Amino acid sequence: MSGFLDTYSHLTLTEQAILTLAAMVLVSSFALLAQSRVVATIRLFALQGFLLVVVTALVALDTREYHLFYSAGLTLLLKVWFVPWLLTRQARRLGILRDLDSLLRPGVVLIAAGALVIFCYSVALPIQRFAESITRDAIAISLAVVLLSMLMLITRRKAITQVVGFMSMENGLFFGAVTATQGMPMVVELGVAFDVLIAAVVFGVFFFHIRDSIESLDVDMLNQLTEVDE
């Protein structure tokens, strides 16, 4: 019917599913950015992890790179179950599970997020020309997930939601590794996984320290000297 029509409909159903899920990962990043409730943020993070697991498994099936199943399993264990569980437990202990961490200007942040996605697309365009794999189009998405998580780190005020942003950034990197290069070497992947694990535990300890010293998890209060207030 037209010139646009189109290589997309000639892809196999698995490949179409991979790209659809990639778009859903992007949506989950937007949702993370817009969500203000702490508990919902953690759940969304788990959902994003789960989408990643499904994408990784599908890529493994599609490219017959079966070692990616290990990565998928590791992600499922760490980012879908362990980290959300740990964060929820800590938030409950700190009594902030139902708290709001509202954005200052949600509209501006969402528009900025849209602009970031377009920026990522234009940056990734030259890379995509050289890549051969079907999933090369998802490079822009993984870059966007990283940058959107950075935006989340900037716009959030509570330490716990910033940690979720940080972990989501790792999700973006992992997604990029899976889609662009069919996964990292197992050693690197294991290393990153343990880094995430350690980071989650260390952050957990830090939550309590921050709260003990400023009696809040609102990091904006960190730039005030307590002596000045008294």
Add this chain to the structure above:
Amino acid sequence: MVDFLNPADWVFVWLQTALFVLLAPLFSGWIKWLKCLLQNRRPPSLLQPYRDLLRLVRKDVLLADNASVLFRGAPYIICGCTVLAASVVPLLILHQPISAMADVIVLVGLFALARFFLALAGMDVGTAFGGMGSSREMTVSALAEPAMLMVVFTLSMVASSTNLSTLVEHGLQQQSVLRPSILFALIALIMVAIAENARIPVDNPATHLELTMIHEAMILEYSGRHLAMMELASQLKLTTYAVLIIDLFFPWGIAQSASAAGLGVAAVAIAVKLSLLGLLLALGETAVAKMRLFKVPTFLAMSFALAMIGMLSFVILESSK
């Protein structure tokens, strides 16, 4: 492809539009019936909306002393615009002569025209409720319209056309394609449709007694045949949106030419799909509570963001470079 001067084609256009108008009260009655069942109430007859409309037509029109020509003319304009919009949307057959005259953007424009007059009529008499309803309606529509247009742009990029028949045909041609852009456009369009048709969670269509009402506040001053026309217009608008969603995203079964067998299949298909959509709407309206008015902009911003992501994911993931 389409012969503009062939009177037989235009007969189909008229018949289809008439069928649309006749079907609209039944569709809204069906939703009401399902909602009653779901809420453990005894449902009214499916024909109740027709009886209501007939009763309203028979009644006298009561006008406020300071009602202007605009107030009296608005129901005709609104009803006319909505009927015209309905005639553009293919119900049973594709490629009618009228579909070459109006594309999706015109469709959005027709609804906007109807809404403009609805808001003016709401303010005309000068009651507090009318003005309040109008201002809210304009707030909601100012946010819903960009989202709707974004959905339209996404779909037109996929099919490289804004013509409705071409869009539907494109949907028919590739059935086993899982497109992220279409998926997000569908969700965004459903959210827009909910907001535009004043359904829960944006507005409650079943009450005149809430301070939060939007649509009902505007037509509070109308009576008699004017009210009947307003009611018919809103039922028709709901049905048009439902058929639009079906056409754009689940077009299977629609007739491509005017053969008896094709028309029969199309009629059965559209009936099944409309009743399923009605069931989904009734389920949603029973399960979800109406949200605060101040949350509505967030709801619509979400729909806009989804439509935008749909468009971006088309450009990033689907278009061949």
